Amino acid sequence: MNILVLNCGSSSAKFAxxxxxxxxxxxxGNAQRLGxxxxxxxxxxxxxxVSRPIPGADHDVALRAAVAxxxxxxxxxTLGGVGHRVVHGATRFAQSMRxxxxxxxQVEACVPLGPLHNPPNLLGIRIAQELLxxxxxxxxxxxxxxxxxxxxxxxxxxxxxxxxQHEVRRYGFHGTSHRYVAQKAQAMLGLAPDAGxxxxxxxxxxxxxxxxxxxxxxxxxMGLTPLEGLxxxxxxxxxxxxxxxxxxxxxxxxxxxxxDTLNKRSGLLGLSGHSNDMRTLEAAAAAxxxxxxxxxxxxxxxxxxxxxxxxxxxxxxxxxxxxGGIGENSVLVREKVVGLLGFLGLVLDPEANxxxxxxxxxxxxxxGDAHAPQALVVPTHEELMIAMDxxxxxx
Ligand code: ADP
Numbered sequence: 001m002n003i004l005v006l007n008c009g010s011s012s013a014k015f016a017x018x019x020x021x022x023x024x025x026x027x028x029g030n031a032q033r034l035g036x037x038x039x040x041x042x043x044x045x046x047x048x049x050v051s052r053p054i055p056g057a058d059h060d061v062a063l064r065a066a067v068a069x070x071x072x073x074x075x076x077x078t079l080g081g082v083g084h085r086v087v088h089g090a091t092r093f094a095q096s097m098r099x100x101x102x103x104x105x106q107v108e109a110c111v112p113l114g115p116l117h118n119p120p121n122l123l124g125i126r127i128a129q130e131l132l133x134x135x136x137x138x139x140x141x142x143x144x145x146x147x148x149x150x151x152x153x154x155x156x157x158x159x160x161x162x163x164x165q166h167e168v169r170r171y172g173f174h175g176t177s178h179r180y181v182a183q184k185a186q187a188m189l190g191l192a193p194d195a196g197x198x199x200x201x202x203x204x205x206x207x208x209x210x211x212x213x214x215x216x217x218x219x220x221x222m223g224l225t226p227l228e229g230l231x232x233x234x235x236x237x238x239x240x241x242x243x244x245x246x247x248x249x250x251x252x253x254x255x256x257x258x259x260d261t262l263n264k265r266s267g268l269l270g271l272s273g274h275s276n277d278m279r280t281l282e283a284a285a286a287a288x289x290x291x292x293x294x295x296x297x298x299x300x301x302x303x304x305x306x307x308x309x310x311x312x313x314x315x316x317x318x319x320x321x322x323x324g325g326i327g328e329n330s331v332l333v334r335e336k337v338v339g340l341l342g343f344l345g346l347v348l349d350p351e352a353n354x355x356x357x358x359x360x361x362x363x364x365x366x367x368g369d370a371h372a373p374q375a376l377v378v379p380t381h382e383e384l385m386i387a388m389d390x391x392x393x394x395x
Contacts, residue, residue, distance in 0.1 A: 001080035001394065002026065003387035004070070004132070006063075008084075008124030010116060011035060013059055015066045016383045017075050020391035023384045027073055031062035041065055045073055059120065063127045081136040082128050083390030085176070085382070086121045088114025089141030090167060096144065096389035099125060099137040107139065113167060113224070138390040145175030148216040153313060156223075170228070172220035174202045178210040179217075180385040181323045181378040186215070188361070188376060189319060197314040199307050202380065203333070204324035205233040205276065209306055211313035219313035221306050227263055230306055231299045233276035236266035271295035278326045278333065300333055304340035317344055317373040322364075323380040329357050334364060338375050345372045 001021065007014040016028040029043030035058055042051045043066075054062060070076045084099070088110045097103050104125065111118045121139075129137060146154075154170040155163065162168035178200045186196050198212040207230040210220040221229030221237075231237045244258050253261075261270075269276035272295040274284055284292035311317055320341065326333055331354050338348045346365050353364040356377035365375045 001391045002075065002078040003390045004079050004082045004128075004135075005383045005386045005390075006082060006084050006124045006128060007383075008059060008063075008120040010120050013062050013066070013124065015063075016387075017070060017073075017079070018383060018387050020080075020384070020387040023381065023387075025383075026075055026078075027070065028383075029066055029069065031057065031059075031066065034058055034062055043069055045069070059123050060127055063124065063131065067131045076132075079132070079135055081138060081390045081394040082132060083138045083140055083386040084121060084125050084128070085142070085386060086125075086139045087117035087142045087173065088171070089139075089143045090171065091147065093139070093141045093144050094147035096138055096140040096386075096393060098393050099129075099139050103139060113171070136390075136394045138386075138393045140176055140386040140389050142173045142175050143171045145179045146170075146172030146210070146217045146220050149219060153219040168224060170220070170223040172208070172210065172217065173222045173226045174206065174208045174210075175217065176382045176385045177202045177323060177380040178208075178212065178220070180382065181321050181380050182210075182212040182215065184361070184378045185319055185321045185376050188363075188378070189374070191318070197316045197318045198321055199310055199314070199317065199319070200321045200323065201303065201307065201327055201337075202324045203230075203303075203322065203326035203330075206235065207232045207237075207303070207324070207326070209303070209310055211310040213314050219310055221310070227259075231271075231302045232267045233278075234264050234267050234269045236262045236270070237302060268295045268299060271298055278330055282330065282332055296332070296336075300336040300340065303333075304337045307337070307341060308344070311344065319373055320346065320375045322375065322377050328359070328377060328379050331357065334375070334377070338365065346375055347372070348375070 002017055003020050005016045011034045013031040017026045027045040031041045033039045037055045039054045039057045040051055041054050090110045090113050092106045181200050182198050185198055194215045201209045206226055208222040211218050227235050229237050244255050247258050248255055272281055272291045274292055275281055281292040281295055285296055322334055334353055338346050349364055349366045356362050356364050359379050361378050363374050363376055
């Protein structure tokens with residue numbers, strides 16, 4: 001069954017038509033810089049890549065153009081449903097849902113927790129319902145997979161009233177990716193869907209790691225917002241919250257602007273002063289750029305430290321899974337992180353590590369004895385997971 005997958009961000013709308021069973025992609029596209037004169041619609045179909053300027057286009061214009069592309073490609077009548085990425089489902093959604101007026105109301109109720117993401121997600125749902133009224137629409141939540149975390153993992157040690165009255169707790173994100181690669185890793189290891197002790201590290205521009213025990217998320221590094229946890233491209237990850245007050249007093253900056261800096265000008269970018277992009281930093285570090293070297297060191301050390309912390313939630317380890325643009329491609333980051341975690345029994349296989357790039361999956365550690373944990377590279381495919389959930393709910 002073909003599914004249209006939509007991922008609407010604040011200034012972009014990504015779309016894909018794919019077969020939920022085989023993962024075959026019939027058409028993929030991205031409308032970027034929406035609401036600006038530089039807006040473009042880029043798509044790929046039948047081996048051809050096309051980019052068209054759509055100056056000033058908003059989500060509505062862009063999605064109309066995308067649906068027109070599907071019609072021209074003869075794909076509209078093959079669609080069985082539409083799957084939407086929705087970032088924040090708070091505690092209201094522990095699984096993907098067929099979209100009803102009640103579901104929309106609940107997604108709206110989550111807007112205070114996901115103020116940047118849920119409004120464009122809702123906009124995409126409304127426009128798709130209008131443009132494709134005959135199709136079942138499904139919401140797939142980034143937070144849903146982590147709803148199995150126990151209270152000890154999701155509760156912050158702050159006044160409990162903040163949780164009870166203001167929903168202040170750890171939610172976790174990237175759940176669709178963590179769920180997808182955990183399932184793939186289980187299959188690669190010959191484990192049943194309800195077995196295994198896995199650490200999944202999703203390392204893209206945003207980065208998070210999850211402890212997956214017997215197929216369920218039991219702890220994760222992102223929290224109330226995607227700012228917590230690992231060092232990321234532009235986000236700091238976890239820091240002492242008291243630094244906000246200190247920097248405010250020292251510089252006169254407002255707490256809001258400091259939070260903005262922690263989100264947009266920290267992490268790899270803030271440390272290196274050069275780039276938020278790991279590939280660029282690896283090249284700079286190799287050429288002797290000291291701050292790029294420091295950025296990579298801090299990134300890998302914090303990642304290894306938080307992965308080690310997450311093993312407490314598992315009690316043992318069967319496999320560490322790398323995914324996302326950095327996890328799937330950075331031979332250097334994987335080498336450093338597996339090296340730092342050698343005490344868990346991981347032993348890198350340098351040749352296998354060098355081979356696992358550009359979409360290749362596989363084991364990157366030496367086999368060891370039957371109980372030795374493994375490190376795996378598993379390319380993520382969030383669109384496919386959304387399409388699979390959508391197809392299941394259509395059926
Ligand atoms: P997003 O979170 O936006 O989907 P990606 O998952 O595509 O991002 O990951 C982007 C990151 O992956 C960037 O830091 C990029 O430099 C990194 N990356 C991609 N290819 C390589 C590579 N060959 N070596 C190192 N890092 C890479």
